[in-house]
Amino acid sequence: MAITPDLSVDIGGLRIKNPVIAASGTFGYGTELSPFYDPSLLGAIVVKGLSLQPMPGNPPPRTVETPCGLLNSIGLANIGINAFIKEKLPLLADTAAPVIVNIYGNSVGEYSELAGRIEGVDGISAIEVNISCPNVEKGGMVFGTDPETASKVTDGVVKRTTKPVIVKLTPNVADIAVIAKAVESAGAGALSVTNTFLGMSVDIASRRPVLTNVVGGLSGPAIKPMALYLTYRAVEAVKIPVIGLGGIMNHQDAIEFLLVGARAIQVGTANFINPRAALEIVHGLRNFCERENLSDINHLIGSLIKE
Amino acid sequence: MAITPDLSVDIGGLRIKNPVIAASGTFGYGTELSPFYDPSLLGAIVVKGLSLQPMPGNPPPRTVETPCGLLNSIGLANIGINAFIKEKLPLLADTAAPVIVNIYGNSVGEYSELAGRIEGVDGISAIEVNISCPNVEKGGMVFGTDPETASKVTDGVVKRTTKPVIVKLTPNVADIAVIAKAVESAGAGALSVTNTFLGMSVDIASRRPVLTNVVGGLSGPAIKPMALYLTYRAVEAVKIPVIGLGGIMNHQDAIEFLLVGARAIQVGTANFINPRAALEIVHGLRNFCERENLSDINHLIGSLIKE
Amino acid sequence: MIEESVFIEFNRQMGNDIWLMGFRSEALASLAKPGQFLMIRIQGNSQDPLIRRPFSIHGIGEGNIILILYQTVGRFTSLLSLTRNHDQISVIGPLGKGFRLPGSKQGAVLVAGGMGLAPMYFLAQALPPDARRNAKLFIGFSTFQGAGLIDLIKGLGLQVSLATEDGSMGFTGTVTDLFEQAIDRDAPEEPVIYACGPHAMLKKIAQKAGRLNLTCYVSLESYMACGLGICLGCAIRAARNQDTEYYYVCKDGPVFSAEIIDWEAL
Amino acid sequence: MIEESVFIEFNRQMGNDIWLMGFRSEALASLAKPGQFLMIRIQGNSQDPLIRRPFSIHGIGEGNIILILYQTVGRFTSLLSLTRNHDQISVIGPLGKGFRLPGSKQGAVLVAGGMGLAPMYFLAQALPPDARRNAKLFIGFSTFQGAGLIDLIKGLGLQVSLATEDGSMGFTGTVTDLFEQAIDRDAPEEPVIYACGPHAMLKKIAQKAGRLNLTCYVSLESYMACGLGICLGCAIRAARNQDTEYYYVCKDGPVFSAEIIDWEAL
Numbered sequence A, B: 001m002a003i004t005p006d007l008s009v010d011i012g013g014l015r016i017k018n019p020v021i022a023a024s025g026t027f028g029y030g031t032e033l034s035p036f037y038d039p040s041l042l043g044a045i046v047v048k049g050l051s052l053q054p055m056p057g058n059p060p061p062r063t064v065e066t067p068c069g070l071l072n073s074i075g076l077a078n079i080g081i082n083a084f085i086k087e088k089l090p091l092l093a094d095t096a097a098p099v100i101v102n103i104y105g106n107s108v109g110e111y112s113e114l115a116g117r118i119e120g121v122d123g124i125s126a127i128e129v130n131i132s133c134p135n136v137e138k139g140g141m142v143f144g145t146d147p148e149t150a151s152k153v154t155d156g157v158v159k160r161t162t163k164p165v166i167v168k169l170t171p172n173v174a175d176i177a178v179i180a181k182a183v184e185s186a187g188a189g190a191l192s193v194t195n196t197f198l199g200m201s202v203d204i205a206s207r208r209p210v211l212t213n214v215v216g217g218l219s220g221p222a223i224k225p226m227a228l229y230l231t232y233r234a235v236e237a238v239k240i241p242v243i244g245l246g247g248i249m250n251h252q253d254a255i256e257f258l259l260v261g262a263r264a265i266q267v268g269t270a271n272f273i274n275p276r277a278a279l280e281i282v283h284g285l286r287n288f289c290e291r292e293n294l295s296d297i298n299h300l301i302g303s304l305i306k307e
Numbered sequence C, D: 001m002i003e004e005s006v007f008i009e010f011n012r013q014m015g016n017d018i019w020l021m022g023f024r025s026e027a028l029a030s031l032a033k034p035g036q037f038l039m040i041r042i043q044g045n046s047q048d049p050l051i052r053r054p055f056s057i058h059g060i061g062e063g064n065i066i067l068i069l070y071q072t073v074g075r076f077t078s079l080l081s082l083t084r085n086h087d088q089i090s091v092i093g094p095l096g097k098g099f100r101l102p103g104s105k106q107g108a109v110l111v112a113g114g115m116g117l118a119p120m121y122f123l124a125q126a127l128p129p130d131a132r133r134n135a136k137l138f139i140g141f142s143t144f145q146g147a148g149l150i151d152l153i154k155g156l157g158l159q160v161s162l163a164t165e166d167g168s169m170g171f172t173g174t175v176t177d178l179f180e181q182a183i184d185r186d187a188p189e190e191p192v193i194y195a196c197g198p199h200a201m202l203k204k205i206a207q208k209a210g211r212l213n214l215t216c217y218v219s220l221e222s223y224m225a226c227g228l229g230i231c232l233g234c235a236i237r238a239a240r241n242q243d244t245e246y247y248y249v250c251k252d253g254p255v256f257s258a259e260i261i262d263w264e265a266l
Ligand SMILES: Cc1cc2nc3c(=O)[nH]c(=O)nc-3n(C[C@H](O)[C@H](O)[C@H](O)COP(=O)(O)OP(=O)(O)OC[C@H]3O[C@@H](n4cnc5c(N)ncnc54)[C@H](O)[C@@H]3O)c2cc1C
Pocket: C037, C049, C051, C052, C053, C054, C055, C056, C057, C068, C069, C070, C071, C072, C073, C074, C075, C076, C077, C078, C115, C118, C119, C220, C221, C222, C223, C224, C225, C254
């Protein structure tokens, strides 16, 4: 008799029914992929990164393919936190998956202020703090590479909210364990590992950088081995849950992250390639647990065998 | 009338007839690919990383494919500097391409000692110092991520040799410019950017890391956008020549690196995929210069247009 | 908007580097409007190329055959040209906002630069019979690509004029020159201009239309990672007087009214 | 050792998941020895899969046809099974050290576990007619893969015995059991054992051969990134008494004398 595996996990105070989360910037404001499936079926949804003011983003071109990867310099284009709460959040009212709001600011104060704006708002289940975006000059990069600044941002957000706080780290550091620990001490409830890797592409015909912004963030299958290693490192370094992401395209990839100890995973670029990717990963994980006779997906998490 | 472009470049005191160099660890001891072409046709050859004592390397599996990439944990297996000089170097006597010896040690002293052993030896044109290998626990990683240690190693080598010294950097740092400058100040004649990125792969059937060493170094097309960015950063940071590498598979890729300012490029993993890759890149660069009416490849180098 | 895995029914070379592909899809045939596009991926065991590529819906043939007209310009399109009958591709669509058809009194002038021809066949198909007979199509190529391509759309009954830059067939010069001369000489009454092609060409057409105060729709291109409005990659700058800084080609377009675009920024 | 771009002449399914492919190469036909292998890449516009894959030379057919027998176990082999006549692959070879043929007085015993069959056909082809007639081949599969595969090698005239683990054909059990029973019952004079298959199987064969003091060659597998001796990836541990810690399967092997391998480490 087939068991019905329990897929639910806890990510720093937020219980989600399965460990598959749509990643920020790759799932719009949460409803765009509804023609393909009901987003309620996911563990959670992280919406596009939001700032205090609406942001137009970088001049195009903003994206370009690289081998097994995608380079982007969107420049954190977004409609701003207020418009999101007013116009987009109501559209998510019927969505049974928790909505996580991804925020970024240009100063520690802006992060706190964003947390403050969100605090009273129903329908937002957690905050993901982007301290890692490589695209905006005064943005994430500065915060995410220095343990002290990263703590300050975290602390500022934690103090202004009762919602679970997830801090999303940048991979562009010498040792992610250092930042992970700093952010944990500052009160983060969970970590997301990892944001995009800095990269560049040149058009040899025009002799120009392909992206107007010159530098972009690399995502997709190309980064999977590196993201998996960083997740593994972060899991070793901290006690709070780690959400793994980077190049996850299917349930097999997701299982690799769970095995090294990720409590949940996020699906980013895969949404572009296969709009049903995240849902298929939920199904794939369920089938895998059934086949392997796992009654609880938590038994899979961190069960990597090393000797 | 077609011009015959001058492809020669100077990399920190070593003049090479074209900017295409075979990368360490991917060209054996220099003669293994001779069945496919005469290695004399390359700008230079970097041999497998050598240590004072022969090293057996890591237990297998040591390699695994990832999306558009190759993960390796060879563990710097090598026959040792003495055996190389005695047994392998003579086989290279007829090779008209300069031989660059890649070295790594477990201490600053070992690096200097290696440089000392090489100093008197004819047929070795330059030293490439690997301060960046992520595979051996006490090896490169430690040296390459700390500017002070990196300088010490460089200084130790420079003091013991009259040959040009190239320092090969690790990408696994927050800002490669910092290390690049430190190593330049310590007397390096040129930089190689970059070595492999830390990565990991898990076999979900056995629930074990695929590599016995758990962690490996990622190379191949997957890393190209990141390696290109790091090369660009390093070129901006220092005055000494930068040799670019990471995922270069063909002459188009090579041109991207030259455009951002690499004085020469190295071909690594591509040698496995297409054993004639490095030679084809030489031809491709020559044809490109002819088509673009470039009499000197130095006119291409660093000619990226930004505004 | 659907995602479907379909089998290729045919994939035929139509010119030097231009191919016509067809696959059957009842759903797309019933949903699609001229000017809309699909995001296509070749099914298989490879993750390179990774990103889907956008292609206009060229038209709809008998038996719900969806037509794609494409040029081999790079890796993806080369791979696509190598696919054979019964190979599988995944398509997402119909995407974006299509062309607004001309009013009953308006005449249609279609201007296609190179692969800008792609959406024009479907637009022509959608015109009412009368409008179609009176519609003019100007096509330009750098060099003649063979008669097959032109005959296909001529078969719909519109008035087709061809320009080639090297003079290998038809008018010698760009399609812009051809269009400008023709519109000055003998413009239909209340013409609506539909243009698709390289941005430099569209800019000229838009400027001409502006000077003549004619309605002009352009179909634009932009690098698309998703085609679904979620990556925010496909930005193009809006004209200064618009209430946004950027439009997104995949959801606000690909067809835009020419006057809302910032042509200087393109 | 050469690198060649060749066209596939045929690619035929031989069993549930086993395929036989052939391509023409005069150079390889004249250079190759049984037990040697090729590094193969599918030509095209994709960098995924990236790394070449190693395949034994299965044999050489009329007209310099190089045969490859392969099982679809993953991405590369699945893609390979989808290639068709006139598709192009790039091959590097012949690589590695092959089998040492038996002396004129020695009898050959071939033991193949699953795809371990791959190099055995070529080995059988290379045996002198007499030795071939007296040679014994033991093949084991987990389940019967159809008669075609077996008939092919039977056609060379050796004595073939088949084992299937599920008993769907021939002896019920592993090829190791079959081999051990047979060699105890009626071993040829001075037999030389040639074995290829999963490492667990080879270990048992090697141990049995060791106990009986028989010469035994095994063809081993290891993950190969280059196949050319330059990456130093394909290490396997040497027996303690050897003067090296690791052998490299691509250049020291893939065929090894069983006693120089550290079977505990495999
Ligand atoms: C809305 C829209 C409709 C289109 N319709 C057609 C059509 O009907 N027929 C046709 O032949 N072409 C059409 N194109 C262009 C087509 O998408 C590109 O030719 C194709 O993506 C090239 O891919 P490649 O790998 O062969 O070339 P590459 O080598 O990748 O690039 C060649 C060129 O194609 C562009 N390109 C590559 N990838 C994308 C992408 N994901 N999005 C947009 N542009 C890209 C590049 O910027 C470059 O200029 C359309 C583009 C858009 C945006």
